[in-house]
Amino acid sequence: MKAIRLALTALLLASRSVHAVEFNHFVAEQSSLQFVSRQMGVAVDGRFRRFSVKLAFDPARPAVAKAQLELDLASVDAGSPDADGEVVGKPWFNVKAFPMATFVSKAIRPLGGDRFELSGKLTIKGRTHDVSAPFVFRQEGDNGIFDGAFVLKRLDFGIGDGIWSDVSTVANEVQIKFHIIAAPAAASK
Amino acid sequence: MPDTRYTHPAIVLHWLMAVLLMALFSLGIYMHDLPLSPDKLKLYAWHKWAGVTAFVLVLLRLAWRVGHQPPPLPAAMPGWQKAAAHGIHQLFYLLMVAIPLTGWLMSSAKGFQTVYFGILPLPDLLAKDKELGELLETVHKVLNLSLAALVVAHVGAALKHHLRDRDEVLSGMLPFLKRKS
Numbered sequence: 001m002k003a004i005r006l007a008l009t010a011l012l013l014a015s016r017s018v019h020a021v022e023f024n025h026f027v028a029e030q031s032s033l034q035f036v037s038r039q040m041g042v043a044v045d046g047r048f049r050r051f052s053v054k055l056a057f058d059p060a061r062p063a064v065a066k067a068q069l070e071l072d073l074a075s076v077d078a079g080s081p082d083a084d085g086e087v088v089g090k091p092w093f094n095v096k097a098f099p100m101a102t103f104v105s106k107a108i109r110p111l112g113g114d115r116f117e118l119s120g121k122l123t124i125k126g127r128t129h130d131v132s133a134p135f136v137f138r139q140e141g142d143n144g145i146f147d148g149a150f151v152l153k154r155l156d157f158g159i160g161d162g163i164w165s166d167v168s169t170v171a172n173e174v175q176i177k178f179h180i181i182a183a184p185a186a187a188s189k
Numbered sequence: 190m191p192d193t194r195y196t197h198p199a200i201v202l203h204w205l206m207a208v209l210l211m212a213l214f215s216l217g218i219y220m221h222d223l224p225l226s227p228d229k230l231k232l233y234a235w236h237k238w239a240g241v242t243a244f245v246l247v248l249l250r251l252a253w254r255v256g257h258q259p260p261p262l263p264a265a266m267p268g269w270q271k272a273a274a275h276g277i278h279q280l281f282y283l284l285m286v287a288i289p290l291t292g293w294l295m296s297s298a299k300g301f302q303t304v305y306f307g308i309l310p311l312p313d314l315l316a317k318d319k320e321l322g323e324l325l326e327t328v329h330k331v332l333n334l335s336l337a338a339l340v341v342a343h344v345g346a347a348l349k350h351h352l353r354d355r356d357e358v359l360s361g362m363l364p365f366l367k368r369k370s
Binding site: 039040041042043044045079080082083085086163164166169170 | 225226227230231233234299300301302303304307308
């Protein structure tokens with residue numbers, strides 16, 4: 001009886017270690033980075049077409065997990081041709097001077113179950129602020145899927161300067177939604 | 190002798206909409222060519238809110254019209270003029286419904302939901318579709334130019350009735366303008 005229990009425990013531990021997979025290969029084609037801005041009380045959907053993520057995430061060991069984002073701001077789809085032309089300009093992203101936005105994670109903390117919280121430093125337009133975002137991690141087939149969202153205050157980063165700083169027309173709060181797909185590293189399989 | 194006047198609610202709705210539609214028309218033409226700015230976003234929002242209001246008013250007006258016949262046209266009017274008057278009024282109703290509807294649909298197709306006064310969201314009846322949005326914009330514009338042409342004919346006819354025919358057609362819609370008989 002004792003032997004059986006030991007064997008079962010060993011099996012359980014073994015299976016756990018087998019499942020401890022590190023997801024570190026970003027699958028760009030299936031990932032998305034979307035945002036929702038509010039214009040005169042109307043939610044307008046937008047997204048970024050080009051961004052890359054470097055990550056190393058093992059759900060069993062979130063303490064050592066890492067994530068980095070590089071975002072090509074000129075790849076913005078702000079919801080209309082009018083807005084696309086506007087937001088790359090100087091008052092908004094000023095992509096000529098600041099083509100990329102970056103995020104570097106500081107900590108990933110388990111919130112229980114499949115929920116985690118990602119925190120780190122976000123840099124846009126040369127300004128860096130701490131941000132944190134809860135996300136849900138799940139596995140689908142071999143891949144790991146990270147779904148999270150947080151609210152960014154655009155004026156913290158000087159996005160929409162001058163006349164556009166009037167938050168009654170374009171709200172300060174912009175919701176960012178990320179859907180990141182990562183494949184496990186071949187070596188850790 | 191039949192009443193030559195419209196009912197009070199019909200008169201109020203007529204003039205309320207006359208003012209509102211002229212404001213909407215002018216605003217629509219003005220805002221369209223503005224460069225993108227917070228003011229442009231505000232004007233577009235106001236145009237949409239006023240447009241929804243016009244849509245509600247025309248529905249009220251149609252409901253009232255169903256239950257209340259307008260005063261008969263002067264007996265002296267030739268048949269073709271009566272037919273033209275009826276035709277133009279039917280076209281007015283059609284345009285007054287179709288114009289706000291195409292504005293609403295255009296907004297949806299362009300990816301901007303209409304939120305009445307920034308509070309009450311109207312459902313998006315169309316999914317975002319750039320080409321369809323541009324098509325609806327053209328339709329909205331053509332319908333508006335047709336409405337403007339119709340207004341010119343309408344005002345011209347009303348003045349002709351008042352000044353040349355000296356009948357009760359215009360005063361029927363203007364309670365303070367009593368024709369001395």
